[in-house]
Amino acid sequence: MIDIKSxxxxxxxxxxxxxxxxxxxxxxxxxxxxxxxxxxxxxxxLSKHLREQLKERCLLAPPTVERKQVSALDGxxxxxxxxxxxxxxxxxxxxxxxxxxxxISSQVGCRMGCAFCxxxxxxxxxxxxxxxxxxxxxxxxxxxxxxxxxxxxxxxxEPLDNFDTVMRFLKLVNHPEGMNIGxxxxxxxxxxxxxxxxxxxxxxxxxxxxxxxxxxxxxxxxKIMPVxxxxxxxxxxxxxxxxxxxxxxxxxxxxxxxDGVNDSDWQADLLARHLKGTPGHVNxxxxxxxxxxxxxxxxxxxxxxKRLESHGVxxxxxxxxxGDIDASCGQLRRKQMLEQGVR
Ligand code: SAH
Numbered sequence: 001m002i003d004i005k006s007x008x009x010x011x012x013x014x015x016x017x018x019x020x021x022x023x024x025x026x027x028x029x030x031x032x033x034x035x036x037x038x039x040x041x042x043x044x045x046l047s048k049h050l051r052e053q054l055k056e057r058c059l060l061a062p063p064t065v066e067r068k069q070v071s072a073l074d075g076x077x078x079x080x081x082x083x084x085x086x087x088x089x090x091x092x093x094x095x096x097x098x099x100x101x102x103x104i105s106s107q108v109g110c111r112m113g114c115a116f117c118x119x120x121x122x123x124x125x126x127x128x129x130x131x132x133x134x135x136x137x138x139x140x141x142x143x144x145x146x147x148x149x150x151x152x153x154x155x156x157x158e159p160l161d162n163f164d165t166v167m168r169f170l171k172l173v174n175h176p177e178g179m180n181i182g183x184x185x186x187x188x189x190x191x192x193x194x195x196x197x198x199x200x201x202x203x204x205x206x207x208x209x210x211x212x213x214x215x216x217x218x219x220x221x222x223k224i225m226p227v228x229x230x231x232x233x234x235x236x237x238x239x240x241x242x243x244x245x246x247x248x249x250x251x252x253x254x255x256x257x258x259d260g261v262n263d264s265d266w267q268a269d270l271l272a273r274h275l276k277g278t279p280g281h282v283n284x285x286x287x288x289x290x291x292x293x294x295x296x297x298x299x300x301x302x303x304x305x306k307r308l309e310s311h312g313v314x315x316x317x318x319x320x321x322x323g324d325i326d327a328s329c330g331q332l333r334r335k336q337m338l339e340q341g342v343r
Contacts (some may be wrong), residue, residue, distance in 0.1 A: 076322030105155025119330030
């Protein structure tokens with residue numbers, strides 16, 4: 001089946017032309033797809049014949065809500081979507097003053113193996129398609145009734161490990177005839193695939209890059225993030241500096257505070273040294289406990305923040321949303337898998 005929803009406008013034009021359709025059909029079909037129709041029958045201004053042809057040849061299989069948890073504390077909603085092949089992924093809707101933000105997944109599972117992360121425990125099953133990423137934004141908006149203005153690629157999966165598909169998704173969700181979400185309203189988070197960061201830099205997109213750093217020294221970082229074993233922190237910062245030079249965009253460094261692992265003053269000092277000369281911003285994240293992991297939340301978040309600030313580093317501490325609904329990466333999918341006997 002043809003994945004029509006992952007097509008960009010040019011590909012769709014060519015596809016419809018081959019079906020002997022007039023040029024104006026392209027925009028019509030594109031708009032319907034990006035408005036979140038659940039079947040070709042809803043495309044009421046197309047001929048019955050064309051709808052039948054599309055049904056026969058193309059995949060249009062929006063996700064269904066498998067589970068939905070609404071936080072009583074702050075209105076955060078966590079969706080567990082069931083995809084057409086039975087796999088499940090998570091999307092989180094967060095309500096901030098500056099707008100509604102949706103956190104989407106880029107893969108079913110993850111193969112990066114970070115020690116603190118629930119998404120990677122059972123490995124990677126497959127990449128998502130661009131349409132499946134777009135659907136998370138579209139159907140979260142439709143189901144919740146909340147107009148989405150911001151997107152973060154911080155859900156399950158490593159977006160730069162699904163590079164071409166993610167680039168295609170960005171183009172789709174950014175399209176004026178589609179959801180029209182500006183690049184400056186999109187953040188992409190990576191565990192640090194340096195070659196891919198370099199490739200992204202060359203595209204000069206105006207999105208915000210978040211780098212999941214979590215430790216400033218190779219010994220600690222390699223212990224908790226296997227991706228570090230082959231490249232190292234020095235090389236990662238090289239790519240980050242290059243990214244800033246190419247795009248002019250400040251990088252945001254994610255740092256989950258883990259008790260006795262990455263929360264010492266000397267690590268704050270080293271982190272500050274790495275950041276010298278490149279505008280960046282550190283986001284300290286209180287660790288979310290994952291049952292299967294021995295890692296515990298740090299009790300030194302404020303002290304670590306102070307120490308970084310004493311070196312002139314800009315630091316924020318992430319506010320916890322949806323604390324009552326398993327609203328951190330991979331935890332809801334994990335729960336579902338355990339209940340179904342997958343380990
Ligand atoms: N693979 C990408 C994006 C997904 S994870 C990445 O690594 O950036 C989104 C963020 O949540 C990352 O910074 C990740 O390191 C962090 N994270 C994962 N598990 C966590 C946990 N248990 N507590 C706090 N942050 C966590």
